[in-house]
Amino acid sequence: MSSTHQDPELVPEDDTPPLLDHQYVKRNDSFLVACRCFSGITAISAILCVVANVFSAIHAFKSGDDIFGGVLRCYAIVIALFVAVAETEWQRIFQFWRILEYWAGRGMLQVFVAVMTRALSDLESGGQAMVILQQVSSYMLLGCGLVYIITGLLCIGHLKRYRMKKAESREQALRDLEELEQRRRELESLLARKSRN
Incomplete structure (x- = not known):
């Protein structure tokens, strides 16, 4: 007989996404x-x-x-x-x-x-x-x-230009992620206000 009981360690307690580690991204x-x-x-x-x-x-x-x-x-x-x-x-x-x-x-x-x-x-x-x-x-x-x-x-100059482009794209991705996080927090606060009402 199959059991539908799940291990409590495998079930996430909170479905909110993990916070972004800015120190890791901004290396x-x-x-x-x-x-x-x-x-x-x-x-x-x-x-x-x-x-x-x-x-x-x-x-x-x-x-x-x-x-x-x-x-x-x-x-x-x-x-x-x-x-x-x-x-x-x-x-x-x-x-x-x-x-x-x-x-x-x-x-x-x-x-x-x-x-x-x-x-x-x-x-x-x-x-x-x-x-x-x-x-x-x-x-x-x-x-x-x-x-x-x-x-x-x-060709070290070529390597530098490549790594600069990579760093710029990483910084742009970080800015996009920060905007998404801010938007998510705004939506969560809006949802919390509506649920209280």
Whole structure:
């Protein structure tokens, strides 16, 4: 004789869905965090190159002996600013300069700015501190550019773009789930009010 009695441990006490564990869903991708840190270092190096080239350009125009060098330093300032803004990965830049989306192209531009900063450095422009700033900024940006070129050739940039899309889709799914949870709570409270009436 078959029994319709069920094990009480198998019967759910409450039919409400389990709460979403936000800490589990909002976990950070350590690879993307490392990429953000490296982008920050590259942006700081580019800004240091901007500062070094600004002081060198001011000195070149004040002395009047090296007007063409001053103009070249102005170009280096503009390109270094462009490198710093590109590290924010602002999509508007990538629409017009598609090559900067690829790490090898971005790295070549960084190497170009670093070489310009080092080649145009003026040993007489601001004393020992200025020389140190020019050398440190140019070598930092040169190192970042070489890392970008090597990792770009190894398709690490493609991996980063893939993981960024995956993280964005996860965040969108989390927002959708939060909206659904809020809607469910609103419906439950509405149902509770109607049942009391």
